[in-house]
Amino acid sequence: MLNSLSSALKKGFDKIAGAIFIDTKTIELVVKDLQRALIQADVNIHLVKEIGDKIKKEAANEKIKGIEKKEHITKILHDEILHLLGDEKHELTLEKGKNNKIMLTGLYGAGKTTTTSKLASYYAKRGFKTAMLGLDVYRPAASEQLEQLGKQNKIQAFTDKNEKDPLAIYQKYENELKDFDLVIIDTAGRHSLDEELVSEIKNLNDKIKPDYKILTIQADIGQAAKDQASKFQETIDINGVIITRMDSTAKAGGALTACNETNSPVYFIGTGEKASDFETFNPKSFISRMLGLGDLEGLLEKVQSAVDEKSQKNLKSKLEEGKFDLRDFQEQIKQMGNMGSFSKMIEMIPGLGKAKVPDNLLGAQEDKLKKWQHAIDSMTQEEIENPEIIEKETSRLGRIAKGSGTTTSDIRQLIKQYKMLKDLTQGGELQDLDPSQGFSQKQMMKIAKKFGKKVKF
Ligand SMILES: Nc1nc2c(ncn2[C@@H]2O[C@H](COP(=O)(O)OP(=O)(O)O)[C@@H](O)[C@H]2O)c(=O)[nH]1
Ligand SMILES: [Mg+2]
Structure with a gap:
């Protein structure tokens, strides 16, 4: 039933969920696919045009950014289709014993x-x-x-x-x-x-x-x-x-x-x-079934970041004050705790779009993150606040590796990644960065350039 519309919708939602940021091109593509499918389903051309214009207009709203924007567009797309189908379920009112x-x-x-x-x-x-x-x-x-x-x-x-x-x-x-x-x-x-x-x-x-x-x-x-x-x-x-x-x-x-x-x-x-x-x-369940999802909430969950807003704000102020230490780095890693969340995080990190990180590497990356967690747990407070001393004194390296069941090269890599992130915070690129508000396209490009060069998986 309505297979092509169903796959166009699914594709559209996935495109939005998977985009690093929602730019005009992404929206154009999603709208075009959707419109083609609607026309194929013989939906009136005026309605098709209306729905496309509405989605594009909402997408152009600069006030809404990042994950919030993804949610917004997803909801609009969903609600517009729902509206096309008639929103509410209608029921015949019949009474037993009443002929x-x-x-x-x-x-x-x-x-x-x-x-x-x-x-x-x-x-x-x-x-x-x-x-x-x-x-x-x-x-x-x-x-x-x-x-x-x-x-x-x-x-x-x-x-x-x-x-x-x-x-x-x-x-x-x-x-x-x-x-x-x-x-x-x-x-x-x-x-x-x-x-x-x-x-x-x-x-x-x-x-x-x-x-x-x-x-x-x-x-x-x-x-x-x-x-x-x-x-x-x-x-x-x-x-x-x-x-x-x-x-x-x-x-x-x-x-x-x-x-x-x-x-x-x-x-x-x-x-x-x-x-x-x-x-x-029932229009609502009809759409859910077309999408293979339970409901709108399920759909929104798909695009939501698993990273909680409060700790993102906390991170922001640490970054601004230049106080970002290994413990904070560990906190970030913890938040990437599961595969789903990590891939979502990846979407948010400029320059690390899914395209650049093959899935098999994501798996390996998770193991690495676990090792880093253990390594940080084996460090002293002094080492956490000032990780440079670990690099300078190889005896520290050996001690931490032994205590955490990792290797010295794991720890060197950890420190390298941490330094890269810290370096970023001092370059000024993150000055008006508020992850909970999302990133502007300009910020994205700038950070992506810097990040892209440095991160290696
Ligand atoms: N595939 C399919 N065929 C149906 C459906 N409803 C009716 N038909 C078929 O459509 C044809 C005409 O149905 P019928 O009830 O006789 O139409 P009527 O002339 O309006 O009474 C019959 O061959 C039905 O089996 C349906 O939902 N799906
Ligand atoms: Mg008949």
Whole structure:
């Protein structure tokens, strides 16, 4: 279902999460992919343009930076798609013991009869005493089809293949039908919404007074669903839509978004030929499923840094005061504690984009970080505050290596990395750097240049 839209969305979110910083080019690429997929799903071109413009506009907001920006854009992207699909879930309000009636209408082959039995099974499973009433007097095999579906799904079907007046069929069973909590009424379609169909539905509506008149539309017609839903709305005042054949077309996105543009909420979607291939339409879970994620929170978590803000602020002031010692370095390493967090951290460090650090090296890097942790634990306070003395006195090197189960070369490397970071802090590049606020592009480039040259994995 909507495979290309789903993969475009996934790709877009991953691109945002994986970017070192969100620049215009990244956004352009994400928006372009998304728009292409939306058009492929037959979503109206104006809507497609609108959504692209909105994302680009939000992305250009200079006030929001860094991780916050990633979250912001991710949320906007998510919410815009959600909005396209209609935001909230709509539910039919039916009451047991009340003889509710739902009449299904629609054109030929839209899936009325199939949906009648799907809907009946759906509510029968939820404890409604449910019946189906077949009022399609035009197609010769219509009543047999409904009876067969009734047998398959153990739902009582009321039909009369010899009667040519749909109202007469209703009147024949009217009393019997009063025993049911819910009656689903299948009607005849036409090739188009012509006068005959309109007057037939109006007539049935007057006499039967169903609680809901639902239009069934096949997803294959894509954005043309808007026109159809509007016409049924105007002429026979439908309450909502069920979209069928979601499984058999790439245009389902067009049908869904088009109905949302009318005043006809999509209550259910049909996703196959069997009675069980039927579900309520909930835009939120629909998107989640397309993305293979639980919810928006899960999505945002993906882009969030695991590094906590408070210690980032603390780091900033240490850096500014030039008081950044090995203990602080250790604190930073601790925060990179797990693989996920480390790769996230990497994204934040200028010049160390994922592209430059192959995954297999990340693994090795984690071992190294653990060794460095142990090494720092084996140092004296004096050594921590002034690591240069370790380099000068090889006896210290040997002692620390032995005490921490590391090698002297591990420790030399640790000190080298620490010095590099400290050196950075004294070069002035970090003067207005606040990691919790993210980095400006200019800062990024500057630091990346310096960092890029020095860091070796
Ligand atoms: N793949 C698929 N086929 C469906 C779905 N709903 C209905 N159909 C098929 O569409 C065809 C027309 O359905 P039918 O209920 O007879 O349409 P009606 O003329 O509106 O009553 C039948 O072959 C159904 O099996 C669906 O959700 N998925
Ligand atoms: Mg039918």
